[in-house]
Amino acid sequence: MKSSMKPQYEARAKIIKAMAHPSRLFIIEELNKNERCVGELTEMVGADTSTVSKHLSVLKNAGLVTDEKRANSIYYALRCPCIMNFIGCVEDVLTAKAEDHKKIMKSCRK
Amino acid sequence: MKSSMKPQYEARAKIIKAMAHPSRLFIIEELNKNERCVGELTEMVGADTSTVSKHLSVLKNAGLVTDEKRANSIYYALRCPCIMNFIGCVEDVLTAKAEDHKKIMKSCRK
DNA sequence: GTCATATTTGGCCATATAGCCAAATTGCCA
DNA sequence: TGGCAATTTGGCTATATGGCCAAATATGAC
Known part of the structure; x- marks a missing residue:
């Protein structure tokens, strides 16, 4: 590929x-519904606080979420909800894969 | 998260x-324009054939591409072009990030 | 200031990934 | 059948990631 595009x-x-x-996808979906603070997300994800904090820092670093200090918590929110449209497509891929698998199974029984 | 959803x-x-x-994103874009065989993609990506082959196997394994043997080459094609819509959203995130950066820079100069 | 709560950071280990080279495989065609 | 061309696989190393624990760092309440 053109090195200028790299x-x-x-x-x-x-x-x-x-x-x-997986955990970050879950977090993204939750944040699409509602902004959340680290503690809430930690409980929902079911992992160590530090682990969730690091996941959030990855998301923030990528520009996918924003954070805002309020009261004594930090609230994270999804920046571009369009991200969610993508999940639908991912599901399509999963479906297509499942269909193929079914076809292969069928041809094996012949 | 509910363990059943995991x-x-x-x-x-x-x-x-x-x-x-990066290379796989490039390959996805190329395959969106045209199906391609490994040799063609290798040249376009500019890496070792084995490296490109492994990238393609990752994409195939995920169900993102299909492969078809023809003549003495194997042609890969994008399975769900809807994947491409997603790239637009990714660009939005990049833009939003750049905007923020600009704002921060501006507030620093004050 | 001191305490308690919320969040981040550092350290550590186990695991996964990307890349190249070399070797094996597959399929076409003389 | 033998050889050539296209592709995949195995082996290796360097690097990155995810997870937990423990420690550090805010931030708000008293």
């Missing part, structure tokens, strides 16, 4: 990589 | 993870 692909990959973790 | 998040994360690499 930084752009790297920037995109960094953002996508930030989404590429 | 496999679903893991499945989604696996697909997103497969996209989370």
